[in-house]
Amino acid sequence: MSSPSGRVRMSPDSRREQLLELGVRLLSSRSLDELSIETLAEEAGISRGLLYHYFGNKQDFHRAVVRKAADDLIRVTAPVQEGEPIDRLARSLDAYVDYVSTNYAGYVSLVRGAASGNEDLQRIYEEARAVLTDRIFDVAGQDGVLDVFHLQDTPAVRLMVRGWSALAEDVVISWVRDDRGVSRADLLTMLAAALPGVLSGSP
Amino acid sequence: MSSPSGRVRMSPDSRREQLLELGVRLLSSRSLDELSIETLAEEAGISRGLLYHYFGNKQDFHRAVVRKAADDLIRVTAPVQEGEPIDRLARSLDAYVDYVSTNYAGYVSLVRGAASGNEDLQRIYEEARAVLTDRIFDVAGQDGVLDVFHLQDTPAVRLMVRGWSALAEDVVISWVRDDRGVSRADLLTMLAAALPGVLSGSP
Numbered sequence: 001m002s003s004p005s006g007r008v009r010m011s012p013d014s015r016r017e018q019l020l021e022l023g024v025r026l027l028s029s030r031s032l033d034e035l036s037i038e039t040l041a042e043e044a045g046i047s048r049g050l051l052y053h054y055f056g057n058k059q060d061f062h063r064a065v066v067r068k069a070a071d072d073l074i075r076v077t078a079p080v081q082e083g084e085p086i087d088r089l090a091r092s093l094d095a096y097v098d099y100v101s102t103n104y105a106g107y108v109s110l111v112r113g114a115a116s117g118n119e120d121l122q123r124i125y126e127e128a129r130a131v132l133t134d135r136i137f138d139v140a141g142q143d144g145v146l147d148v149f150h151l152q153d154t155p156a157v158r159l160m161v162r163g164w165s166a167l168a169e170d171v172v173i174s175w176v177r178d179d180r181g182v183s184r185a186d187l188l189t190m191l192a193a194a195l196p197g198v199l200s201g202s203p
Numbered sequence: 204m205s206s207p208s209g210r211v212r213m214s215p216d217s218r219r220e221q222l223l224e225l226g227v228r229l230l231s232s233r234s235l236d237e238l239s240i241e242t243l244a245e246e247a248g249i250s251r252g253l254l255y256h257y258f259g260n261k262q263d264f265h266r267a268v269v270r271k272a273a274d275d276l277i278r279v280t281a282p283v284q285e286g287e288p289i290d291r292l293a294r295s296l297d298a299y300v301d302y303v304s305t306n307y308a309g310y311v312s313l314v315r316g317a318a319s320g321n322e323d324l325q326r327i328y329e330e331a332r333a334v335l336t337d338r339i340f341d342v343a344g345q346d347g348v349l350d351v352f353h354l355q356d357t358p359a360v361r362l363m364v365r366g367w368s369a370l371a372e373d374v375v376i377s378w379v380r381d382d383r384g385v386s387r388a389d390l391l392t393m394l395a396a397a398l399p400g401v402l403s404g405s406p
Contacts, residue, residue, distance in 0.1 A: 155383035159374055160393055166373035167366035167401060174365060180358035186406045190363055193404025198370060201396025203389045 016054045019044055023065040024072060027106025032062055032121075063120050069110055070128035073099055079135060085148050090192050092135070093168070097184065100172050108173060133158075133165050136195070149196045156202050164198045167191075219257045222247055226268040227275060230309025235265055235324075266323050272313055273331035276302055282338060288351050293395050295338070296371070300387065303375050311376060336361075336368050339398070352399045359405050367401045370394075
């Protein structure tokens with residue numbers, strides 16, 4: 001990737017992408033508020049001016065980093081195509097726990113940014129969450145999770161599946177912060193079992 | 204309460220309490236950010252100066268209003284002492300849905316304030332949530348909810364009960380915003396059934 005002089009020569013798009021990756025990586029140990037253009041410039045070894053050239057202003061920069069983090073989350077937790085629905089769910093959950101463990105500060109700040117008044121971050125978070133939740137339904141009709149539990153795709157079921165994803169988010173964040181002796185295997189088993197569990201009272 | 208002149212004569216503590224009640228009431232239709240000392244002064248028909256006398260500054264005022272809202276929530280959802288554990292849970296959930304319906308804007312802003320970087324609001328929210336969650340365990344040993352489902356009070360069970368409360372919060376907020384035809388009775392049944400449901404995979 002590097003030329004002999006140590007300088008990286010790449011297209012502006014690739015360069016921007018590389019800077020975003022660095023931004024997301026920096027979020028693993030600091031919150032979005034603590035991620036300034038100055039910090040990124042310093043870590044990337046380039047001028048602040050050049051960063052402003054790529055990202056416009058701090059708001060645009062934060063939006064781009066959060067968008068990238070959300071895309072990463074969606075990508076790494078993408079369900080595999082083979083296997084039983086429950087196994088596919090368990091593997092997605094496994095990847096989700098990995099993601100939150102590795103990117104704790106950034107992930108919590110994604111959730112907090114969404115809960116704060118910032119409408120842009122809120123929209124990115126809601127979109128990402130909709131993608132993650134809709135997966136439960138997308139596989140319906142092809143031996144998906146809903147079929148296994150003999151459930152229809154109704155507003156009530158959607159409401160509870162959305163609730164289950166709020167549960168998973170809360171439980172995984174709490175567990176990464178302090179596992180209190182709960183093993184990762186038990187965590188994953190409980191989260192997977194909780195999906196049919198929360199749907200058991202659906203009309 | 205009022206004297207013939209229309210002025211209210213009461214002790215400073217009672218007056219402060221009355222102003223807080225007004226503050227919480229104003230939160231039913233606006234967020235915490237939108238609740239300024241000026242708004243409260245106007246609604247209460249007193250001077251800003253007097254309000255600053257009672258509450259110090261805007262941060263202290265917001266903290267006091269959020270504390271009052273959290274206390275109200277804890278009080279109105281207090282479980283009744285009689286009845287089967289599941290009925291007691293259902294009645295608490297019923298009161299919780301009422302509370303969120305009546306105080307929608309303020310409740311969402313309590314949740315958002317907690318998720319934001321404001322440490323004071325975060326602590327108040329976490330304390331309120333701990334009280335609400337601990338109730339599930341407090342009744343253990345006396346025909347409580349855990350006994351009914353033959354569960355021990357373990358870190359894994361605590362983690363999932365906390366997750367269930369995140370689910371309930373998310374589901375009730377979504378439902379109040381747009382019920383999509385889901386009846387209140389179905390909502391309450393699903394939320395109550397979800398508690399044993401999320402615990403079904405506990406080790």
